Amino acid sequence: MTSAPRTDMDIDVPAPGTRGQRERVEGTVRLVIRRQDAPDAEPYWQPFEVPRYPNMNVVECLMEIRKNPVDAEGRRTTPVAWAANCLEEVCGICTMRVNGKVRQSCAALIQDLEEPIRLEPMEKFPVKRDLVINRDRLFAAYRRVKAWIPIDGTHDQGPGPRLPESEREEGYWLSRCISCGSCVDACPQVVPEREDVFVGAAPISWARLMNIHPTGEMNAPERYSALMGPGGISDCGKAMNCVAVCPKSIPLMESIASMNRQITRHLLVDWLKE
């Protein structure tokens, strides 16, 4: 039996710049990127070619470009601006259009993509620079539907309400939303630069999630009124694009249908009371 480590750990770690650091390059990856220097600047397309490594994703290509910012013809250019953080498809920031489809660029593996890979910013949100966009409209919608549980305070009040595991699972499935806005971007009912149109699927699904929680349910009527009227739930055109692009496979149409049913029931009960 080999002895357990700690008193026997005088081992040679390979030197920097050796082993594991230099993976084999397997040719190049070709990309065309839609660039825009500033919010009011004219967009233009620029081709790039970067070294190809095994298991590479779109963010790695952008990292290669910033390390050596030359276009496909070898001319110096500015690095492409992009946003990323976790690189594990959970922070929700690196969303863009990859070959026309809105998705998280960190999880877009090169081996699955047709080349040249076309990278564009999301369509329904204003561009700040290159691939970086502003999602204010999405987060404003969270405020509109009051997507929070109104607790009395953070002081100790003992355990929360009991919840059957089945409801917990239903809620958890919805709470995996990473606020990337893909569903809003892909929705034909959402129009860029107009706030008075459909809010999009994510905020509606958030309202449903809040209503599942026993405490959140107490404020369900406020969420119903937020979702009625112009830009509300009835503006959904049932194109189902949201479901197709959601990186977390959240049942968004089910959420919209569920909120629709809840609102109808709520209106009916109100009417009967009168």
Add this chain to the structure above:
Amino acid sequence: MSGPRYIVVGGGLAGLMTTIRIAEAGHRVDLISLVRVSRSHSVCAQGGINGAVNTKGEGDSPAVHLDDTVYGGDFLANQPPVKEMTDAAPAIIYLYDRMGVMFNRTPEGLLDFRRFGGTKVHRTAYAGATTGQQLMYALDQQVRRYEDEGRVTKYEGWEFLRAVRDSAGVARGIVALDLASMEIRAFRGDAIMIATGGPGVVFGKSTNSILNTGAAVSNLYQQGARYANGEFVQIHPTAIPGRDKRRLISESVRGEGGRVWVPRDGKPWYFLEEWYPAYGNLVPRDIAAQAIYKVVYDMGLGIDGQEAVYLDVTHKDPEELDVKLGGVLEIYEKFMGEDPRRVPMKVFPAVHYSMGGMWVDYDLMTSIPGVFSGGEANYEYHGANRLGANALVSCTFDGMKGGPRMVAYASGLKELAADAPGSLFDQAVSDETARLRSVFGMTAGGESPYALHEELGDWMTRYCTVIRDEEKLRQTDEKIGELMDRWRAVALPDTGEWMNQSVVFTRQLRDMLELARVMVRGAIERRESRGVHLRPDYPERDDANWLKTTIAEWTPDGPRLTYEPVDVSLVTPRPRQYKKDIR
């Protein structure tokens, strides 16, 4: 508006909980964050949050949680704050539950708990395998509620540059940079929370998000704040190697029965189970990482000669795996293209968490009056090694405690930042503007900031992680000096005035080099082995000489190191070993 002003820097769990606590006390908060707060690195925590609720009737209690935490941390943490945290932990879990976190449930509809490394009881509450994200969204929603009521103003897409200190050294506000317009402005504030997370990006590729450069903390260190236990950086034993980052495979995989092995003589060899029969695959992270290094580098048993071992859940029921570990397994499947329910995962240790951070007193105030620090940015709870699922509870607790302590401090001030002379802030803005302009002017040299960063990360990862060889640490220290020189020769790839990401990164790189030096010098000086700090030339823990907190203070020639005793008044230090049960 009269009354004290509050600033929170950092939009992760610690920052958001601080914000909520100050807002609910009726005050207004300016919240500064590099990204929209729900994008912060806290979302990456997967496995769970610890609290001794004792749902499974195993005799768990906050006292046992305290003991596990300080023992797991190899007795380097001051114990009174740890006790406060473990006492508060059950109520913190209940609070999240009340906020609507979809924690997994028992058949009775109560919170379910799982096992994690370095403990023998089910103490970890979890929401699938995305617990951090779930907690983040719960706090994000509460902050949005206060934002809606006008008590919180968010500055998202802003980077902290420095604290503004008056002639007595007291903090009166901060200077920050708008990452889009590149505007630099001052914010007045009487109490400032620095909750900017850890410095994992100093190591190049780590399990951290790519914004975790530690730059905010480094700037405060360069302004005179003390930095504690910099040499204690945790290596997570199981991450997926990648060129862009190391993707974490949560410890909950081992908590749910995952086994670590390598092929030996044509058969699986479960080396952790053989070496540590009492804890098996659930030994703490430092022990597991060290064992994997031995198996791969010393015994040459890495899979196909590679830097990898197997983490295996293929013996488990796939449906149960999806309920308990879905999010983790999805990551592996998505980025590696193989189904871990059927094929064992290939993993290797990676830099994960800094136990060291800003020195704070028991009120979470740093050595700069008025500047507080919470979450991974401080050094408070985890000693020489952090137990899994203790991070989420510690950063939340810092917010729970930090908010009220900031209010108490600011309420006692005789002079408020609002009345401080404007020239104090104008000067700070003009200094920082000059500093940024000097970075904008870096066009003549031949170095790429991104290539320099890769080199730094490579050296730090090889020589300042699992094994600390003194000679190699000295070489690394020299290398850092060389990189500091070469940094001056950076040629910016972009000199534009709008959303210039390379200027921002180049500035952060300089700050990372300062922190790297703190880590390396601390590791050279600490002549013992304790927790994650393993010195083959000093293989034993040495309480007689080294039961001490390392304190680094910035000087132009590198950190000046001093030491202060550790408060071990609650649990008497005892040898730490996981081979057999010695409790």
